[in-house]
Amino acid sequence: MALKPPVEVPQGAIRLNTDSQKLEFFAQDQWWQMATDTPTLNGGVRGCVMTGYGPADVDTIDYITISTQGNAIDFGNDTVSRRQAGGCSSRIRGLCAAGTPDIDTISYFTFSSTGNAADFGNLTGSKNGAPAGCSDSTRGLFCGGDGPLQDTIEYVTMASTGDAVDFGNLITAARHFGGSANSPTRGIIAGGMTPTVLNSIEYVITASTGNAVDFGDLTVARRGGGIGPCSNPVRAIFGGGYAPGAVNSIEYITMATLGNASDFGDLTVSPTMPASTASLTRAVFAGGSVSPTYSNVINYVQIMTTGNAIDFGDLTDDREQPVGVSNGHGGL
DSSP states (O other): OOOOOOOOOOTTOEEEETTTTEEEEEETTEEEEOOOOOOOBTTBOEEEEEEEESSSEEEEEEEEETTSOSOOEEEEEEEEEEBSOEEEEOSSEEEEEOOBTTEEEEEEEETTSOSOOEEEEEEEEEEBSOOEEEEOSSEEEEEEEBTTTEEEEEEEETTSOOOOEEEEEOSSSOOBSOEEEEOSSEEEEEOOBSSSBOOEEEEEETTSOSOOEEEEEOSSOOBSSOBSBOBOSSEEEEEOOBSSSBOOEEEEEETTSOSOOEEEEEOSSOOBSOEEEEOSSEEEEEOOEETTEEOOEEEEEETTSOSOOEEEEEOSSOOBSOEEEESSOTTO
């Protein structure tokens, strides 16, 4: 009997390697081992929501354990009060950069402790507009921003301290308030404003340098659709934002492929400019502006399903334009 031809493996597929007993996912024509060990911090991956506005710039850092539900807990304070910052993270450190008023400050904190952030270095120039943050386990990228509008991408090595270095440029002439996500190989930048509200998605190869490449389009043009990287190794999730009215929709992409986003579900509220972050299983959206006031609401979804968000708890205060990071996202 003739052998059947090999079946093409779809990008983003997941399997259990029976030899290593490890989960793997398929991307860029090869299988990659999926990190399934998570830091034990009150039971799981820690998500931090940093800074924001409500109704003045704040330096607050909150944290949650993403695998649980409940209200956020005070972590410490950033080195400066700001909103419209960008964030990225490794398993060890969370970084916060840029912000209003136009600043070039990069700060960092250590997930395993609580306490105040410390100075890391400086961006190549001052900016606000929530530059999209992306990272793998080594590098942190800050993409785009405002003050004035800019298309620059710069990076730091998160285990060290020091100033950012030029990486390349976005396709779009300039964007700010773009959403972001990470796989172990790709950094994703989606939506934003130039000042036209965008639906385009771009990506970079995090371990290299160079200009961004077109990925596809969101289902709706939006800015501030989750400030902070929000993904596991397979899927990126974008929710909330302004388009130009407030939206509560959630959409997703499979990062190893190219193409347009698909509908996922809806948030419990319609927040503009919430923070977002994720573990390997859950995506979390926190805070934002829910007219006519600011929000402290935290929502979550299970990343590999579709459906509407569920209430998680509340931040320690009401605020918009915070940024989220975690020590167990899809880029690690």
